Amino acid sequence: MEDKKLTRKKLLITSLLGTLGLVAGELIRSSNNIEEESDKDDDSSVKYGMVIDLDRCIGCNACTIACKQENNTPPDMNYNVVIEREEGEFPHPKKKFLPRICMQCDKPPCVKVCPVGATKKLNNGIVTIDYEKCIGCRYCMTACPYGARSFDFGENYNTPPNSFESTTYAEYDQFYKRDKTMPALNGVRKCHYCSHRLAEGKLPACVTACLGKARTFGNLNDPESEVSKLASKSWSLKDNLGTKPRTMYIGEWKEERGKRCVNQIVYGG
Amino acid sequence: MRKSNSIWWLVFSILVLIAFLLMYIRINQGLSFTNLNNLVGWGLWVTFYVYFLGISVGLFLSYGLIEIFNLEKYRDLGRVALYSSMVSLLVGLFFILIDIGHLGRFWTVFINRNVTSVLSWELHLYVLYFFVIAVLLFMDNLPSSWKPTNEPKRIKWLCKNRKSIIKYITYFGIPLAIAVHGGTGALFAVVKARAFWNSAIFPVIFLTSATLSGISAIIFFIGFFKKLKYSIGSLRNLSRIFFILLIFDNFLVLLQLFINYYSDINDRVAFINLIFLGDYSKSFWIGQIGIGVILTVLLFCIYFYSDQKFLYLWLSSITCLIGIWFIRMNFIAPTLSVPLIDGLAENMYRSNESFKYTPSIMEWIYSYFIIISGTIIYIFGINRIPNVRDALFRRKIKGDDIEQNI
Numbered sequence: 001m002e003d004k005k006l007t008r009k010k011l012l013i014t015s016l017l018g019t020l021g022l023v024a025g026e027l028i029r030s031s032n033n034i035e036e037e038s039d040k041d042d043d044s045s046v047k048y049g050m051v052i053d054l055d056r057c058i059g060c061n062a063c064t065i066a067c068k069q070e071n072n073t074p075p076d077m078n079y080n081v082v083i084e085r086e087e088g089e090f091p092h093p094k095k096k097f098l099p100r101i102c103m104q105c106d107k108p109p110c111v112k113v114c115p116v117g118a119t120k121k122l123n124n125g126i127v128t129i130d131y132e133k134c135i136g137c138r139y140c141m142t143a144c145p146y147g148a149r150s151f152d153f154g155e156n157y158n159t160p161p162n163s164f165e166s167t168t169y170a171e172y173d174q175f176y177k178r179d180k181t182m183p184a185l186n187g188v189r190k191c192h193y194c195s196h197r198l199a200e201g202k203l204p205a206c207v208t209a210c211l212g213k214a215r216t217f218g219n220l221n222d223p224e225s226e227v228s229k230l231a232s233k234s235w236s237l238k239d240n241l242g243t244k245p246r247t248m249y250i251g252e253w254k255e256e257r258g259k260r261c262v263n264q265i266v267y268g269g
Numbered sequence: 270m271r272k273s274n275s276i277w278w279l280v281f282s283i284l285v286l287i288a289f290l291l292m293y294i295r296i297n298q299g300l301s302f303t304n305l306n307n308l309v310g311w312g313l314w315v316t317f318y319v320y321f322l323g324i325s326v327g328l329f330l331s332y333g334l335i336e337i338f339n340l341e342k343y344r345d346l347g348r349v350a351l352y353s354s355m356v357s358l359l360v361g362l363f364f365i366l367i368d369i370g371h372l373g374r375f376w377t378v379f380i381n382r383n384v385t386s387v388l389s390w391e392l393h394l395y396v397l398y399f400f401v402i403a404v405l406l407f408m409d410n411l412p413s414s415w416k417p418t419n420e421p422k423r424i425k426w427l428c429k430n431r432k433s434i435i436k437y438i439t440y441f442g443i444p445l446a447i448a449v450h451g452g453t454g455a456l457f458a459v460v461k462a463r464a465f466w467n468s469a470i471f472p473v474i475f476l477t478s479a480t481l482s483g484i485s486a487i488i489f490f491i492g493f494f495k496k497l498k499y500s501i502g503s504l505r506n507l508s509r510i511f512f513i514l515l516i517f518d519n520f521l522v523l524l525q526l527f528i529n530y531y532s533d534i535n536d537r538v539a540f541i542n543l544i545f546l547g548d549y550s551k552s553f554w555i556g557q558i559g560i561g562v563i564l565t566v567l568l569f570c571i572y573f574y575s576d577q578k579f580l581y582l583w584l585s586s587i588t589c590l591i592g593i594w595f596i597r598m599n600f601i602a603p604t605l606s607v608p609l610i611d612g613l614a615e616n617m618y619r620s621n622e623s624f625k626y627t628p629s630i631m632e633w634i635y636s637y638f639i640i641i642s643g644t645i646i647y648i649f650g651i652n653r654i655p656n657v658r659d660a661l662f663r664r665k666i667k668g669d670d671i672e673q674n675i
Contacts, residue, residue, distance in 0.1 A: 008437070011437045015441060076306065076307060076617070076618065077307070078617060081613065081616050081617050082616065083610060083611075083612040083613055083616045084612060084616060085611070085612050098610070098612075100610060100613065109460070109461065109462060111385075112385045112386065113385075113386050113387070113388065113459070113460070114383055114386055115378050115382075115383055115386045115388040115389040115392060116374075116377055116378055116381035116382075116383060116389070117381050117382070117383040117386075118381070133374075133377065133381055134370070134371065134374075135369050135370065135371050135374045135375065135377060135378065136300075136369050136370015136371045136374075137368075137369045137370070137388065138310040138311065138370070139386075139388055139456075141307065141310045142310055142311060142460055142462070142463065142605065143460050143461075143462055144609075145461065145462035145609060146609060146610065147308065147609040147610060147613050147617075149307075150307040151300070151305075151307060151310060151370065152370075153299055153300055153301045154298070154299040154301055155301055185299065186299045186300070186370030186371050187370055187371065188370075237610070241461055241462070
């Protein structure tokens with residue numbers, strides 16, 4: 001009976017070995033998964049990116065409409081938002097516009113935090129969401145510094161949805177129809193550079209629809225591409241956070257994060 | 270069938286029926302009946318999840334200290350704390366379960382892991398933590414001396430080594446509990462997009478608040494279960510720990526607020542303005558400061574200077590628990606209300622209203638239901654777990670001359 005006695009040493013060694021085994025197993029499993037995903041969805045010769053010229057943007061929202069039509073997005077879900085701001089005072093007021101889409105960051109905070117690995121960074125630069133995997137915890141929405149992610153609450157413009165709302169549409173090379181069994185419902189959605197259009201050799205819908213030709217899209221790996229040339233003189237939103245966005249801007253925009261909130265409360269603005 | 274059993278059957282049947290109805294609505298309507306939106310994506314349910322998890326960890330840490338330092342006088346309180354910590358954990362986890370969009374996929378977090386996600390690690394730790402509490406409860410209720418019966422040999426071994434097993438599991442459980450709630454704080458602290466959360470002190474505040482809520486809950490139990498025996502000496506010590514933690518916790522909260530305000534960084538100052546003067550000021554001044562600090566300290570002072578009448582300490586523990594809830598609430602929704610890009614919310618919703626978050630009636634109904642269900646399950650368990658039942662209704666403590674009943 002003596003050898004069966006539980007000693008401090010035995011318990012500590014067993015617990016330590018167990019924990020090490022679990023951690024090692026997990027690391028091996030997850031590293032295998034990453035490799036698998038990259039091989040499956042990737043074309044490493046292409047790195048997509050977009051540069052938006054703010055001086056060319058006229059705030060017409062054609063991009064917003066084109067995006068909504070292409071991706072069949074429900075109310076309150078905008079993959080593309082054009083932020084308007086008035087600057088200057090009479091007699092020289094100016095209206096400035098900042099189109100905001102997913103930045104497809106090279107170091108995406110959303111990918112890091114997702115508890116089920118539903119959101120991934122592909123080698124072609126696009127950050128994807130696996131609607132079949134997403135559990136709808138909204139941690140990625142909280143972690144995105146650009147507010148580029150939206151939760152699909154299941155609302156429609158019309159109840160029941162009209163013929164357009166019920167049409168089949170594509171996202172991430174998959175086809176979806178808006179009904180209660182739709183996987184994206186109760187999950188998080190975002191701009192994906194119209195990946196289904198890219199697969200067909202087309203440009204994203206917002207780029208095609210832009211009246212002022214403010215958006216330039218292409219392969220950042222190709223130094224001769226127009227987007228690469230523009231990217232070299234571009235800036236990124238919230239550069240200090242180290243997210244390395246692939247959606248960049250040229251033109252003037254003063255970043256005043258939280259200022260409206262501060263001013264409104266303190267000065268009643 | 271015994272009368273008490275039929276009452277329980279009736280109570281549980283009603284609970285199950287209401288649960289079915291609520292789950293039917295929740296599954297059919299998703300989260301559309303909540304007041305959450307694409308700016309404030311976490312609200313009341315996440316607050317309750319953090320709150321109950323904190324209470325659970327606080328209670329477990331109290332139990333752990335009693336067990337490791339072999340504080341015989343507090344043994345009964347420790348047993349009640351251990352059991353309460355389990356129920357509190359379950360209630361907290363239920364809140365996070367109904368908060369996720371795809372209810373049916375909750376289990377996939379255990380097959381689709383992401384090593385870089387704090388939440389992924391946390392969810393695994395919760396399961397481990399639950400098992401640690403369950404095993405400790407089981408071990409604690411085993412007989413300390415083996416009597417030859419028909420029970421298998423393994424039970425004999427467990428009975429013989431009961432004390433050392435409990436001690437070693439508790440050794441393992443304490444850092445685990447710290448990781449569980451420190452991790453919950455880290456869940457917020459790692460989010461660099463939200464300036465107020467992104468601070469190393471955040472997990473520490475979570476842990477201190479958790480320990481304080483655990484001690485407050487123990488004082489609450491002493492008052493609530495009138496047959497729970499305690500000594501004047503142990504109560505005096507508890508009240509001292511309670512007050513020191515109360516001051517320390519609020520000191521850390523104050524530090525966090527002060528450093529954010531002092532920074533003059535727009536996002537941070539915006540948060541401070543929102544809770545000091547803006548949409549969440551009532552919740553901050555009345556809930557967190559008024560009830561959680563001023564009233565709690567006032568009641569404690571009355572207790573301390575007026576013959577140490579327990580009623581005041583008991584009320585003080587209740588106001589403290591309410592105050593901690595407000596701290597959690599004020600740290601979550603207002604942070605998410607600070608705009609990520611100026612003008613984003615207005616252009617997304619064409620209204621400023623989407624900044625503010627006030628829980629919807631349905632969110633409250635679900636919350637009340639979960640809390641009431643948790644309470645009923647708690648009361649049910651009290652009568653079935655021998656040591657907890659003994660601690661609350663029969664056993665008398667040894668080693669202290671003075672005993673007091675409320």
